[in-house]
Amino acid sequence: MAKAVKAGRLPTHIPGFDTLCNGGFVHDSVNLITGGTGTGKTIFCLQFLHNQLMQGKRGLYISFEENLDALVGDAMLFGWDFAKLQKEGKCWFITFQPVTGPGLQAEFVHLIQEKKIDIVIVDSISVLAMMYEYNYFKMRKELYILSDTLKKLGVTALFTAEIEGEAPLDISGGGKLSRDGVVEFIADSVITVHNAGIGGESDRAIRVLKMRRTKHEKGPVPLAITEKGMEVSKPTKF
Numbered sequence: 001m002a003k004a005v006k007a008g009r010l011p012t013h014i015p016g017f018d019t020l021c022n023g024g025f026v027h028d029s030v031n032l033i034t035g036g037t038g039t040g041k042t043i044f045c046l047q048f049l050h051n052q053l054m055q056g057k058r059g060l061y062i063s064f065e066e067n068l069d070a071l072v073g074d075a076m077l078f079g080w081d082f083a084k085l086q087k088e089g090k091c092w093f094i095t096f097q098p099v100t101g102p103g104l105q106a107e108f109v110h111l112i113q114e115k116k117i118d119i120v121i122v123d124s125i126s127v128l129a130m131m132y133e134y135n136y137f138k139m140r141k142e143l144y145i146l147s148d149t150l151k152k153l154g155v156t157a158l159f160t161a162e163i164e165g166e167a168p169l170d171i172s173g174g175g176k177l178s179r180d181g182v183v184e185f186i187a188d189s190v191i192t193v194h195n196a197g198i199g200g201e202s203d204r205a206i207r208v209l210k211m212r213r214t215k216h217e218k219g220p221v222p223l224a225i226t227e228k229g230m231e232v233s234k235p236t237k238f
């Protein structure tokens with residue numbers, strides 16, 4: 001029997017973002033936040049997670065390389081007190097060592113079920129994909145299984161991916177949207193973040209490149225990062 005689809009959307013509550021995509025992410029979906037280095041992928045994830053925790057959801061942040069104390073400390077600069085939320089048993093920050101093997105999936109599943117997790121962040125999925133770099137088909141299969149497993153567990157996930165250089169604005173040329181070139185096809189939505197690197201007010205942009213089951217804004221829109229986090233400028237018409 002087909003699983004019932006949860007009604008409504010999961011808003012990010014990132015100012016200006018949800019109006020781009022019909023109110024936010026689809027429930028039980030896997031979403032990719034991708035872009036070059038320093039474009040704001042981690043900040044997007046932390047802000048979304050924090051806003052969801054404030055709504056009573058429970059979250060798991062999986063990192064493969066970041067120093068978690070530094071990450072939690074940096075989040076505090078935006079006023080997001082994850083140390084407190086962790087102590088209250090509302091979220092878990094864990095780091096996995098990049099080792100190959102099926103043990104990883106099993107550990108994810110166990111944690112999600114045990115802690116009754118609603119939101120999962122994987123920052124970054126590129127590190128996980130690299131574990132299977134030697135075998136493209138295995139990488140594709142493992143990423144698909146991970147996404148499918150999360151969705152079946154009733155989780156809404158954000159994956160970040162790295163791109164060498166910048167995410168292409170013209171995608172007609174078929175450029176990759178992640179280092180592996182696979183995860184963008186598996187994800188239900190792809191959000192690209194851009195940083196022209198020239199400074200100034202209009203330096204940053206964000207774009208909903210695809211979102212299944214959603215009428216969304218197509219083009220890039222201006223993005224700002226301030227001491228309160230991210231803020232998207234509303235497009236004049238949609």
Ligand SMILES: Nc1ncnc2c1ncn2[C@@H]1O[C@H](COP(=O)(O)OP(=O)(O)OP(=O)(O)O)[C@@H](O)[C@H]1O
Binds near residue numbers: 036038041043227
């Ligand atoms: N308080 C702040 N005010 C304005 N901009 C900030 C502030 N804090 C961070 N930034 C900007 O955000 C960028 C870092 O964002 P973030 O760590 O989310 O990027 P990322 O895409 O995850 O990068 P990486 O590829 O290193 O993982 C910084 O390089 C800086 O430009």
Ligand SMILES: [Mg+2]
Binds near residue numbers: 123
């Ligand atoms: Mg990051």
